[in-house]
Amino acid sequence: MSAGKLKLVLQDSSEVEVEPGISARELAEQVNGELVERAIAAKLDDEIMDLARPIERSGVLRFLTESDDDEDALYVLRHSAAHVLATAVRSIWPDAGIGFGPPIAEGFYYDFDVKHPFTPEDLEKIEARMAEIVAGDEPFERREVGRAEAKELFADDPYKLERLEEIPEGDAISVYCDGSFLDLCRGPHLPSTGQVKHFKLLHAAGAYWRGDERRQMLQRIYGTAFFEKSHLEEYLRRLEEARRRDHRILGKELDLFSLQEDVGPGLIHWHPKGAMIQFLLRRFLEDELLKRGYDFVYTPHIARETLFRKSGHLQAYSEVMFPAMGMEGEKEDYRVKPMNCPFHMEIYASRQRSYRDLPLRYAEIASDYRNEKSGTLHGMLRVRGLTMDDAHIFCRSDQIEDEIYELLDLAAYIYGTFGLEYRLDFSTRPQKRIGSDEAWDQAEDALRAAIERRELAYAVDAGGGAFYGPKIDLKFLDAIGREWQGSTIQLDFVLPERFDLAYVGADNQRHRPVMIHRAIYGTFERFIGGLIEHFAGAFPVWLAPVQVRVLPVSEELDAAARNVSEAARAAGLRAELDNRAETLSYRIRDGELQKIPYLAVVGKREAEAGTVAVRHRGAEQKQVVMPVSEFVKQVVAEDRSRTLA
């Protein structure tokens, strides 16, 4: 390599030598004139940079082009779109304060400090102004400035000044300018505003400055942008689609659950069909827990405050607990429980335990009540009355790894049965914690060993553990790609201490057991809410509240149809008869809209032959005629096998 030159590896693996300070754009001109037209930015190793930025080091260089399949390209586009948004807002409201405006997973936002929050009409106005700015095709110009100059430039922008203070001494301070708008910004950006082709502002909402609820609330505008118009339209269609599979809407349409204003927010009423799903999930899990060596326990819904003082909930968790219930003539107030662990601790402590007894696994499907902030409630996915499939495992420290391994196996089995993909988060010791470093080392090692023994991919959330122990969370994705925490497996050093739990070891000495909190579904509310969206309401046979609906073609076939539905019921299926005085078409349509897996039509021909004309939801073949016995056998087999189709 010639002295002083840089060596760049291009995406076709060719290597070029260039003078330091050459811009990506100049390089593109040298290499391939066509690239200049298409390139919007460059990526040198892991750093995305403007086309106009001088290249000062060797590395692998890739040109980013206008592609909605390229996350990096979208990142640049959306970042620039955020700037166009801010440019528009500033041009309409010159005294609007500006916060941050980053690209995010599906778009971008920008935070503004304005006297009056944005109205939907404002958004339209802003969008129109943005279109003008894009049409104006102003170049994004980057400039590096000194700290003093930066302070001067942003003298009227307190949020930018605050950010400026955080940029370490010695780091470059860059500003970007597009037309009249100047922003303190790291970049990178598109060459000009004209390339922000297809964008849409979605909504405005308040957002705390720096995400801190004690600080100023700014007004955030969300939007998205794509290079291709069709992709923007597709995205907006997908938002519509998401709405159609929203569990709150399906819950109403399929009559699964409701919330009642009289009763209170976040308190779910399970209607018969929703309750059936919960029942099926319970039965499935409980059968599995029996096989896996659990004991079932039942504990009260309320307890004296003494208990929660002992457990520490009153001190650490009181803001989420419902207020104390005073009792005439009782010295001590009662509380409704937010968790079940203290009760299970009491059962453990109720007698002496031997090392031979361990592990002990206490399972309880229990209702807990938590006074979650009103603004966070969301259908079934975040509620105040929650039904956990809770369990507490008491074991010796040498048993932790095997227990965790077993729990991961159980979770994998359960999630697999529903066809849910999940992600593992391993949260390690936080700053504020109790317990010795040795205990934490041992606990974290045991968790990690169990995860790795199962060869599971996981993300580490360093410092994300609870103050009483590290944890593993399972997050499942619904069909729209939103992430929800379902399972949680948490080690606890604190409660065994607080309740002075012990077992007698082989050495005839008193030892402290380790406790594991765990929930596989998490809560039935959230899990089933997630399932509704995952299946878009079309539950597989084994979960469908109604599996078979039998439709007589006309009134004189009622008896024959009833025989079919009774045969199905006798075989353990959930079958019903729809002999309403409506046309067959009407009843078929209703059955389809209710997403019932099997509609079995009984006409004269079927009645005479002992068959049914079966319409299977989603099947290619619209209907198949088969003997009643065969039909029942088939659905029973599908039910037993928990087939997902």
Next chain:
RNA sequence: GCUGACGUAGCUCAAUUGGCAGAGCGGCUGAUUUGUAAUCAGCAGGUUGCGGGUUCGACUCCCGCCGUCAGCUCCA
């Protein structure tokens, strides 16, 4: 909890500048007896979320509360 928007029949939505609260679906009744995604007709259904206020008159304007939605914060 915070910011904003919204709240009309079981559901989805109308109702001009403040002037008699309506439609479709659903429900009920009757007719029709139906062969694979909506048969026809009639009827019932509302203190317009709740409570105040302004006004001759409030679904409409103002205030408070409750709830819902979006986001922030927080979390199963």
